[in-house]
Amino acid sequence: MKSVVPLEGACKSFEEDLVLFYYGESADADRRRVEQHLPSCAACRRFVDDLRRLLPDMAKSEELPQSFWDAYYRDTLAKLAEQDRQKYWWRDLFAPLKVWAVPAFGTMAVVVLAIGLVLGRGDSKRVTEGSSEAIPQAILSDANQLEFFESMDMLEALSKLEEQDELKADPTTNQSSKLTSLAVNA
Amino acid sequence: MLVATPASAAGDNWPNLSPKEKERVRRNIDRYEKLPPQDKERLREEWDRWKKFPQDRRDRIKQRYDEQRRDRDRNND
Numbered sequence: 001m002k003s004v005v006p007l008e009g010a011c012k013s014f015e016e017d018l019v020l021f022y023y024g025e026s027a028d029a030d031r032r033r034v035e036q037h038l039p040s041c042a043a044c045r046r047f048v049d050d051l052r053r054l055l056p057d058m059a060k061s062e063e064l065p066q067s068f069w070d071a072y073y074r075d076t077l078a079k080l081a082e083q084d085r086q087k088y089w090w091r092d093l094f095a096p097l098k099v100w101a102v103p104a105f106g107t108m109a110v111v112v113l114a115i116g117l118v119l120g121r122g123d124s125k126r127v128t129e130g131s132s133e134a135i136p137q138a139i140l141s142d143a144n145q146l147e148f149f150e151s152m153d154m155l156e157a158l159s160k161l162e163e164q165d166e167l168k169a170d171p172t173t174n175q176s177s178k179l180t181s182l183a184v185n186a
Numbered sequence: 187m188l189v190a191t192p193a194s195a196a197g198d199n200w201p202n203l204s205p206k207e208k209e210r211v212r213r214n215i216d217r218y219e220k221l222p223p224q225d226k227e228r229l230r231e232e233w234d235r236w237k238k239f240p241q242d243r244r245d246r247i248k249q250r251y252d253e254q255r256r257d258r259d260r261n262n263d
Contacts, residue, residue: 135200138215146199148233150207152214154251155232161247 010047011037018044022051 010018014037020026021034038045085092139146154161203211218226236244 136212136215138219139200139211143199146211149211149214149218150203151233151236152218152229153210153255154248155229155236157251158232158236158247161251164250165243165247 010044011041014041014044015047018047019051022048022055 014034017026017030017034021031026034034044038048139149148155200208218229221229239247
């Protein structure tokens with residue numbers, strides 16, 4: 001293995017520009033500034049020389065045998081399969097059902113639809129019944145209206161009922177029974 | 187004169203009625219709507235008069251009317 005040689009120190013104000021200069025990525029003005037500076041600065045020239053010497057070595061990758069990459073590939077596939085298995089574990093539950101799963105689910109869907117339709121019809125019936133149970137508009141505005149319509153039959157016979165009540169209060173009169181029947185037949 | 191009460195009061199009482207009572211109320215509403223104005227007026231006057239009766243008299247008359255109605259229903263059956 002090659003010994004690691006530290007980079008020589010460059011002028012602080014030029015270090016970054018020198019690296020960019022080495023990679024050829026300096027802006028024109030910076031490149032000109034570096035080119036003007038280098039002839040007069042030995043430290044910066046050594047710095048650039050070190051970059052030329054060291055960076056290519058750092059960029060080199062170690063050559064690995066094909067067997068490594070084959071094993072790496074198999075290992076990656078195994079890890080992906082394991083990850084997939086953990087994520088979709090529930091698929092294993094349905095694995096034995098696959099042969100008849102489609103017709104079974106189809107049948108189930110039809111049954112659910114039929115039940116839904118039957119219940120839906122029941123609901124609509126309930127809604128219809130509910131509408132017949134709806135409070136009549138005539139009594140909605142006023143609770144007295146309900147009492148009025150409950151009592152309407154009696155109000156129509158009120159005069160006769162009053163007469164009966166008065167006759168009953170007067171025991172000397174024995175016509176109450178006749179009036180009673182009058183009121184009933186009214 | 188009718189005293190206005192909240193609509194919810196009628197709505198609260200309605201569910202407590204038996205189906206037969208509800209039917210009777212509906213029938214009376216229909217019948218009332220078809221009455222000529224003078225008959226409606228007379229019924230409203232009777233109603234106002236009824237509301238002014240002393241409670242004991244109202245109870246007596248109501249009881250008498252209920253008895254007669256029961257008898258009538260029994261005879262009709």
